[in-house]
Amino acid sequence: MSDVTGRFALAAAVVAVSLVMASASAARHDYGDALSKSLLYFESQRSGRLPYNQRVRWRGHSGLTDGLEQGVDLVGGYYDAGDHVKFGLPMAFTVTMLSWAVLEYGDQIAAAGEGAHALQSIKWGTDYFIKAHTAPNELWTQVGDGDSDHYCWQRPEDMTTSRRAYKVDAEHPGSEVAAETAAAMAAASIVFRRAGDAHYAHLLLHHAQQLFEFADKYRGRYDDSVRVVKSFYPSASGYKDELLWAALWLHRATGGRDYLDYVVSNADDFGGTGWGVSEFSWDIKYPGLQILASKLLIEEKELSSEYRTVLEKYRSKGEFYVCSNMNKNPGGAARNAPRTPAGLIFIRPWNNLQYVTNAVFLLTVHSDHLAVLLAVLGCMSSAAGVPLPVPT
Structure with a gap:
């Protein structure tokens, strides 16, 4: 329970x-x-x-x-x-x-x-x-x-x-x-x-x-x-x-x-820039980590180009999660979060709403982050993978 x-x-x-x-x-x-x-x-x-x-x-x-x-x-x-x-x-x-x-x-x-x-x-x-x-x-x-x-x-x-x-x-x-x-x-x-x-x-x-x-x-x-x-x-x-x-x-x-x-x-060795997943939970922290890491691209003006490159990789994997939970990743069902016939995100049978509310939270937070820079989320568009502008 x-x-x-x-x-x-x-x-x-x-x-x-x-x-x-x-x-x-x-x-x-x-x-x-x-x-x-x-x-x-x-x-x-x-x-x-x-x-x-x-x-x-x-x-x-x-x-x-x-x-x-x-x-x-x-x-x-x-x-x-x-x-x-x-x-x-x-x-x-x-x-x-x-x-x-x-x-x-x-x-x-x-x-x-x-x-x-x-x-x-x-x-x-x-x-x-x-x-x-x-x-x-x-x-x-x-x-x-x-x-x-x-x-x-x-x-x-x-x-x-x-x-x-x-x-x-x-x-x-x-x-x-x-x-x-x-x-x-x-x-x-x-x-x-x-x-x-x-x-x-x-x-x-x-x-x-x-x-x-x-x-x-x-x-x-x-x-x-x-x-x-x-x-x-x-x-x-x-x-x-x-x-x-x-x-x-x-x-x-x-x-x-x-x-x-x-x-x-440790981004690569620990999976931070390698894991693109559809679940954020008490067990799997990668999407939350990736969305939080991407916020540094907005907040920290003095990041080196090396650091920005790695943080952009975090952002890319975080946006895989975002797009997956919006059912917007290219590649069909294999690359998107499962859903019920009525459209509800359905990760696991037991206490599924925890995954839904986690997704609501992360998607809203990331939307707010992008809005600061007037940036656009591109799941299947030409905006996908475009680096965020350096804050001034």
Whole structure:
């Protein structure tokens, strides 16, 4: 089970709010209400000791002994679905995407009266990640056992199933989850720096840098170290996409050239400029990485020609994803995202709407990026592959 459908409803709602002023359909749909309910959903998924201003009143404190058996405090975070397991990889990706949504559309979210709730949703996750990162090379990545949990249907306030915690470390590496958590904390650090909380932003960035170093130095698949996760969130794409994704978010958070060097120098070997795919998800980060990398072509004026060439390759693969999800790539069905008979993007049978809302988000973000330079997306036209103009 996974609550990613609900999680990524936020991405769609944020995009919808960003289009309210321009869309004729705004009169038919209350996008502000959709945004509000998407953020309210996160409060229903909270684990731990709930605050006085908790709006979902039927929820109570839960998971207050998480980590006790292992001698660590792992109280907090988000439950994954209707179950009570806390899975680190999808939780971290959720926070990364929440943060990205706020960075792209924070003004619209605030105008809808939901700015504070968005920050609270991010912080509930990052506070937990700080607890879970108990040493530079140690990250607790799961609390609870999915198999036993799914045999017992009960409220989290009453749960009696195992709360065993699992970790990755230098001897049992988990590069996917460590790098994704680094990405989440780096992205969130930008959010809180812009919000005026410099101390918390610095704390998040410190953890993000340590986690990235851990993920990169001790490379290994996290589902080989935490085998109980294989039935629920196995790593199909490996960890190289997460390493590039985390490095790019750290570049955005710090402006540090070393992180950009990493993204450029590893572009080919790690698949960043090689993978053209139709899925963006908690497992496969390549399209998000590629779209985010292409934004540097707009924002950074002093890029060398070598760097611009590599970033254009990222952009090309990102636009393969965009065109695929618009059903506009040449080559027919083999090069475009599958669809239902009625036209809905259909990547996988289970929780398919997560892929749909991720696509809505990335397509809207990339559209906004292109609009800055009055550039055109060319899927099957002469505009395909034309480099973006250098910003002045």
